[in-house]
Amino acid sequence: MSSIDAILDQVDANLPASLDRFRRLLAFPSVSSLPEGAEAIAACADWLVEELNGLGLAARVMPTAGHPMVLATSPRRAGRPKVLFYGHYDVQPAEPLEAWDSPPFEPRIVEEDGLRRIYARGAADSKSQFWSVIEALRAWRDSAGELPVDVTVMLEGEEESGSASLSDFVTENRELLACDVAFNSDSDMWSPDRPAITTRLKGLVHEKVTINAPNGELHSGHFGNVAVNPVQVLTGILSAIHDDRGRVTIEGFYDGVDPIAPDLRAQWEALDLDEALSGVSVAGGPREEGPGGEKGPGVVELMWGRPGVDFNGISGGNTGPSERSVLPASAYARLTYRLVGRQRPEDIRAKFRKFIETRLPAGCQVEFEGAGGSTAVSVNEASPYIAAAARALNAEWPEPALIKGTGGAVPVVGLLTEQLGVDCITVGFILGDDAIHAPNERYDVERLHKGIRSWSRILSELAGSNAA
Amino acid sequence: MSSIDAILDQVDANLPASLDRFRRLLAFPSVSSLPEGAEAIAACADWLVEELNGLGLAARVMPTAGHPMVLATSPRRAGRPKVLFYGHYDVQPAEPLEAWDSPPFEPRIVEEDGLRRIYARGAADSKSQFWSVIEALRAWRDSAGELPVDVTVMLEGEEESGSASLSDFVTENRELLACDVAFNSDSDMWSPDRPAITTRLKGLVHEKVTINAPNGELHSGHFGNVAVNPVQVLTGILSAIHDDRGRVTIEGFYDGVDPIAPDLRAQWEALDLDEALSGVSVAGGPREEGPGGEKGPGVVELMWGRPGVDFNGISGGNTGPSERSVLPASAYARLTYRLVGRQRPEDIRAKFRKFIETRLPAGCQVEFEGAGGSTAVSVNEASPYIAAAARALNAEWPEPALIKGTGGAVPVVGLLTEQLGVDCITVGFILGDDAIHAPNERYDVERLHKGIRSWSRILSELAGSNAA
Numbered sequence: 001m002s003s004i005d006a007i008l009d010q011v012d013a014n015l016p017a018s019l020d021r022f023r024r025l026l027a028f029p030s031v032s033s034l035p036e037g038a039e040a041i042a043a044c045a046d047w048l049v050e051e052l053n054g055l056g057l058a059a060r061v062m063p064t065a066g067h068p069m070v071l072a073t074s075p076r077r078a079g080r081p082k083v084l085f086y087g088h089y090d091v092q093p094a095e096p097l098e099a100w101d102s103p104p105f106e107p108r109i110v111e112e113d114g115l116r117r118i119y120a121r122g123a124a125d126s127k128s129q130f131w132s133v134i135e136a137l138r139a140w141r142d143s144a145g146e147l148p149v150d151v152t153v154m155l156e157g158e159e160e161s162g163s164a165s166l167s168d169f170v171t172e173n174r175e176l177l178a179c180d181v182a183f184n185s186d187s188d189m190w191s192p193d194r195p196a197i198t199t200r201l202k203g204l205v206h207e208k209v210t211i212n213a214p215n216g217e218l219h220s221g222h223f224g225n226v227a228v229n230p231v232q233v234l235t236g237i238l239s240a241i242h243d244d245r246g247r248v249t250i251e252g253f254y255d256g257v258d259p260i261a262p263d264l265r266a267q268w269e270a271l272d273l274d275e276a277l278s279g280v281s282v283a284g285g286p287r288e289e290g291p292g293g294e295k296g297p298g299v300v301e302l303m304w305g306r307p308g309v310d311f312n313g314i315s316g317g318n319t320g321p322s323e324r325s326v327l328p329a330s331a332y333a334r335l336t337y338r339l340v341g342r343q344r345p346e347d348i349r350a351k352f353r354k355f356i357e358t359r360l361p362a363g364c365q366v367e368f369e370g371a372g373g374s375t376a377v378s379v380n381e382a383s384p385y386i387a388a389a390a391r392a393l394n395a396e397w398p399e400p401a402l403i404k405g406t407g408g409a410v411p412v413v414g415l416l417t418e419q420l421g422v423d424c425i426t427v428g429f430i431l432g433d434d435a436i437h438a439p440n441e442r443y444d445v446e447r448l449h450k451g452i453r454s455w456s457r458i459l460s461e462l463a464g465s466n467a468a
Numbered sequence: 469m470s471s472i473d474a475i476l477d478q479v480d481a482n483l484p485a486s487l488d489r490f491r492r493l494l495a496f497p498s499v500s501s502l503p504e505g506a507e508a509i510a511a512c513a514d515w516l517v518e519e520l521n522g523l524g525l526a527a528r529v530m531p532t533a534g535h536p537m538v539l540a541t542s543p544r545r546a547g548r549p550k551v552l553f554y555g556h557y558d559v560q561p562a563e564p565l566e567a568w569d570s571p572p573f574e575p576r577i578v579e580e581d582g583l584r585r586i587y588a589r590g591a592a593d594s595k596s597q598f599w600s601v602i603e604a605l606r607a608w609r610d611s612a613g614e615l616p617v618d619v620t621v622m623l624e625g626e627e628e629s630g631s632a633s634l635s636d637f638v639t640e641n642r643e644l645l646a647c648d649v650a651f652n653s654d655s656d657m658w659s660p661d662r663p664a665i666t667t668r669l670k671g672l673v674h675e676k677v678t679i680n681a682p683n684g685e686l687h688s689g690h691f692g693n694v695a696v697n698p699v700q701v702l703t704g705i706l707s708a709i710h711d712d713r714g715r716v717t718i719e720g721f722y723d724g725v726d727p728i729a730p731d732l733r734a735q736w737e738a739l740d741l742d743e744a745l746s747g748v749s750v751a752g753g754p755r756e757e758g759p760g761g762e763k764g765p766g767v768v769e770l771m772w773g774r775p776g777v778d779f780n781g782i783s784g785g786n787t788g789p790s791e792r793s794v795l796p797a798s799a800y801a802r803l804t805y806r807l808v809g810r811q812r813p814e815d816i817r818a819k820f821r822k823f824i825e826t827r828l829p830a831g832c833q834v835e836f837e838g839a840g841g842s843t844a845v846s847v848n849e850a851s852p853y854i855a856a857a858a859r860a861l862n863a864e865w866p867e868p869a870l871i872k873g874t875g876g877a878v879p880v881v882g883l884l885t886e887q888l889g890v891d892c893i894t895v896g897f898i899l900g901d902d903a904i905h906a907p908n909e910r911y912d913v914e915r916l917h918k919g920i921r922s923w924s925r926i927l928s929e930l931a932g933s934n935a936a
Binding site: 206 | 656687779783792793
C-alpha cells in the first residue's frame with residue numbers, strides 16, 4: 001500500500017482537475033424543494049453515477065418516492081473495514097435571486113481575503129463536502145491503484161426538502177448499506193484552523209401556520225379596529241411563544257430536556273466565542289439584554305445543548321411596493337423547532353398547534369402545514385473510528401479536532417445509527433460565514449483542497465485501524 | 469328650467485350610453501402609486517378632458533409635482549350658486565392579480581344576486597362616484613339645455629397614493645376654485661336602501677417600519693436562538709402596540725381625543741349594525757372577546773369616533789413556497805393610524821417612532837418610511853347645503869339620508885373647507901361589500917343609475933336653494 005504522503009501528493013497534483021469537476025457539479029440547479037428543480041436533480045444524479053463508475057465503483061441511481069438516491073459500492077475484499085459515506089447533492093432554493101452578486105448556478109471564483117472563493121448555491125452546503133470524499137477516493141485509486149477500505153457512497157437528493165424518502169430507503173436497503181462505520185460529510189468546522197467531529201445533533205420540526213380572518217381583504221379605514229386583523233392575531237400569538245427571558249412558553253416544551261452536565265458546560269464555556277460565531281454578531285443576543293435568544297445559557301450551550309424555536313418567515317396583507325389601506329384576509333409564519341434530548345417531533349408539533357388553537361379569536365380559522373421531523377442524536381464519543389478520524393484531522397490542520405455539537409439537523413445520523421447499528425461520525429468543513437441557505441453562498445479552493453487531503457488521511461487511518 | 473322629472477327621464481334613457489362610457493373609464497389602469505401607472509394616469513386625464521369639453525365645460529389637464537389634476541368649469545352666470553365637485557380618477561394597485569376572477573382593467577358585467585355587477589379596479593372607489601356626477605351634468609345639459617348651477621369639476625390623480633400635490637394645488641389655485649359649496653363624491657352609503665351624508669372624517673398617517681438585524685440571513689440551525697431575529701423583534705414590538713383591551717399603548721396617543729357626547733353615542737348605538745357592516749363579520753371583534761378591535765366602544769363609535777392603528781401588511785425572511793431554515797436579515801410592517809379630534813399626524817408619527825426606537829434590541833437598526841398625513845375633519849351639520857342634499861337623496865332612495873361619520877380618510881374635505889372657506893359635503897354610494905382596495909372590486913349598474921339620478925336631484929335642489 002502506498003504511503004499517505006504519495007496519496008497526498010496525488011491530491012495536490014489533481015487539484016485543478018478536482019476543481020473543474022466540482023464546478024461542473026455546482027452548475028446543476030438541483031433544488032429539491034421546488035418542482036422546477038426535479039430535472040436538474042435527475043441530471044445531477046446521472047452525472048454522479050458516471051463519475052463514480054469512472055472511479056471503479058458500481059454506481060447507480062435508485063428511485064425513491066421523492067428524488068432519487070445515488071448509491072455506489074467498491075469491490076469487496078475480505079478482512080477490510082466497510083465504510084459508508086453519506087452526502088447530499090440537492091441544494092436549498094437560491095431565492096431571492098436579486099440578492100446574489102452572480103448567478104447562483106454559474107460558479108464564479110473570486111480572489112479575496114487571501115482566498116480563492118467559489119460563489120454558488122451548494123458551494124458549501126453540501127456539494128463541496130461529499131465531493132471532497134469522492135476526490136479522496138480518486139487520489140487513492142490513482143496513486144495506490146485501489147481503495148484502502150471497502151467503500152459505499154450514498155448521496156441523497158432531498159436533504160434540503162425534509163428527507164421524506166430517506167427513512168424508507170435506509171430501512172428497505174439495510175443489507176445493501178451494511179457497514180462497520182458510517183461517515184456523514186454534511187457538517188462544519190469549528191474555525192478556519194480547527195476541524196471538528198460533531199457528536200451532538202439537534203432534532204428538527206418545520207411548521208407553517210396560517211391565520212385566516214372571517215372576511216376577505218377589507219378597507220382598513222372602514223373596518224380597521226373593528227373586524228379582526230390576522231396580522232395582529234399572528235404577531236400577538238408569535239410574541240407569546242417566548243417569555244421575556246427568551247424561554248419557550250409552550251406548555252411541556254422542555255419535557256425530555258436534561259440539563260447539561262457541569263463538566264461539559266465548562267468545556268463549552270472555555271471555547272473561543274469569536275471562533276464559534278465565525279463573524280456573526282450576537283448583538284441583541286444573550287451577551288446583551290434583548291431578544292436575540294434565551295437568556296442564561298452561554299452561546300455554545302444555546303447552539304449545541306438547548307432547544308428552541310425560530311421564526312423563519314412571516315407574510316400577510318400588503319407586501320407590495322406602495323401604501324395600501326387594507327385589512328389583511330390572512331397572515332402566515334414559518335417556524336422551526338430545534339430539539340434536544342428526548343423531545344419528540346410529533347409531541348412538539350401537537351403542543352405548538354394546541355398553543356395556537358387555544359389563542360385563536362372567534363371567527364378566525366387556522367391552517368397548519370408540516371409533517372415528520374427528526375429527534376436529536378448523540379454519538380458514542382468513545383468510538384475507535386472517532387479516534388481514527390481525529391488522528392487524521394489532527395495531522396492535516398493547524399489545530400486539533402474539536403468534539404462538538406451542532407444546531408443544524410442531520411436526520412441521517414440518527415437513522416444510520418439506528419438502522420445499521422453502527423456509529424455515524426460527522427465530519428465536514430463548512431464555516432459560519434459560508435452563507436449557506438443564503439444569497440452569495442461560498443466556499444474556497446483552499447478548504448476544498450484540505451478537505452480532500454483530510455478524507456484521504458481518514459481513509460488511511462481507517463485502513464490502519466483495521467490492520468492494528 | 470326643466471322639471472326634475474324630465475331630467476330623470478333623460479338619465480334613464482341615457483343609462484346604456486352612460487354605462488358604456490363608464491366601462492371605458494374603468495379600462496384605464498390608472499394606478500397612482502406605481503411607476504407603471506403614470507402612462508394610464510395621463511391617458512385617463514386626457515380622456516376625461518375630452519369628455520368634459522364635450523359637455524360644454526372648459527376642461528384642461530393641470531400639471532402638479534405628481535400626477536395631473538383635471539379641472540373643468542362651466543360658463544359662469546351671475547346670481548347662481550357656484551358648486552365645486554371633487555373626485556379622483558386614480559385607483560389602488562390591483563395586486564395580487566391572481567386573486568381576481570377576471571382582469572382588473574377589463575370591466576366585466578355579471579348578473580348575480582338580482583344585480584348587474586361591474587367587476588374592475590376602481591369600479592366603486594372612486595370612478596363610479598365622480599362619473600355619476602358627470603353623467604348627471606350630461607342629463608341636465610341634454611334635457612334642459614344648460615346646467616342649473618355654475619359648476620367646477622376637480623378630479624385628482626393621486627388620491628390613492630397620498631395626495632402629495634393636492635394641498636399645494638388647492639392653495640395655489642384658490643381663485644380658480646372659488647365656490648359657494650364643495651361636494652366630495654368619494655364616499656359611501658349607509659346601506660343599500662339608505663344614502664348618507666358624511667360629516668365626520670378621520671385623519672390618516674401611513675407608516676412603514678423595517679427592522680434590520682446586524683447580520684445578513686443566517687442558517688437558523690446554527691444561529692437560531694443565539695443571533696437576534698428581526699421577525700421576532702418586529703412581532704414582539706407590534707404586539708406591544710395594543711393592550712389586552714385593544715387600546716393603543718403608545719404614550720400620548722389619545723391626547724386630543726374627546727369622548728363622544730352621550731346623545732351622539734345614543735344615536736350611533738340605535739343604528740342597525742348589520743347595515744353598518746354590510747355583511748362584514750366582526751367575529752373576534754368587539755362584539756366578542758378577541759383582538760378584533762378596541763373593547764368597550766360600540767362598533768359605530770369605533771368606526772366613526774375612535775382613533776386606532778391597523779397593521780396593513782408584514783413581511784420578513786422566507787416567504788417562498790417551501791421550507792427554508794433561515795434566520796431572516798430583516799422584517800417590515802406597514803401600519804395606518806386613523807385619527808380623530810385634535811390628533812396631529814406629525815405628533816402621532818413621532819410618538820410611534822419613539823415607541824419602536826426605545827424597544828429596539830442592541831445591534832438592530834430601524835428604518836421608517838412615511839410622510840405627511842391628514843387630520844380629522846368635522847363639517848358643520850347645520851349647513852343649508854346639507855339640507856338641500858338630504859332633500860334630494862330622500863326623494864330618490866327608499867330610506868332617508870343618514871348624517872354619519874367614516875373611518876376612511878378624505879384629506880380633500882379638510883383642505884377645501886380650510887382653503888376655500890366653504891362647507892365640503894361628502895355624498896357617495898359605495899357599499900361595504902364593494903371590495904374596494906381588494907381583489908374583485910365591484911359596483912352595480914343599479915347603483916350607478918340611482919347615483920346619477922341622485923346627483924341630478926342634488927343639482928336641482930342646489931339651484932332651488934339659491935332661488936329660495
